[in-house]
Amino acid sequence: MKETIKHQTVETKEREIIFTRVFNAPRKLVFExxxxCxxxxxxxxxxxxPLSYCQIDFKPGGTWHYCMSGPNDGDESWGLAKFKKIDEPEKIIYQDYFSDKDGNINTEMPAFDTVITFDSVDSKTKITVISKVGSKEEVEKLVEMGMIEGFTETWDRLEEHLEDIQES
Structure with missing residues (x-):
């Protein structure tokens, strides 16, 4: 299924969720x-x-451990990314997991193989994120959890952040 939400395209396939959006900023800055953190x-x-904790070692073999804190006291969603390949400013490949605050992977939740590409389009940047999971059922679970809406809002915030830093 492929649909356009705001300024982005979202496509779900057998084992993939694919997001594509163009940002009004140069590729080097968007990659950065x-x-x-x-x-x-x-x-x-x-x-x-929003992120309440962020620790990143941005290199192949490095990790990104983070926490998003929810609107209710005690609501937390921890994640751990393990970087496999980084080609600046074109591509980031990593494995993405749900985790706990100590970085232990939650094996009951889907894990993602994620590929992010950054393509120059005139003076703008097109980002494509391909998140591949283990099964069609895991894709459905992530969609039901609100991944598409959450990702859309996340990229709305990225768009605002890019505007802010280009104005200053």
Whole structure:
């Protein structure tokens, strides 16, 4: 299934969820917003689930451990990404997991093989995120959990962050 939501395209396939969106910023800057906590803390996660913890070692073999805190006291969603390949400013490949605060992987939740590409389009940047999981049922579970809405809002926040940093 393929649909357009706001300024992005979302496609679900057998084992994949694919997001595509064009941002009004140069590729180098857009890539940089994915590489440091100083940037990620400003845009990662839906508005009601912003980052409250971020530790990143942005290199192949490095990790990104983070927490999104929800609107109710004690609501937390921890994640752990393990970087496999980074081709600056074109591509990031990582494995993405739900985890706990100590970085232990939650094996009851779907894990993602994620590929993010950054393509220059005139003076803008097209990002494509392909998240591949183990089964069609896992794709359905993630969609039911609100992944598409959450990701859309996250990218709305990225768009705002890019506007802010280009104006300053």
């Amino acid at each position: 917003t994915y590489s440091t 100083e940037h990620l803390i400003n845009w990662w996660g839906p508005r009601s689930w």
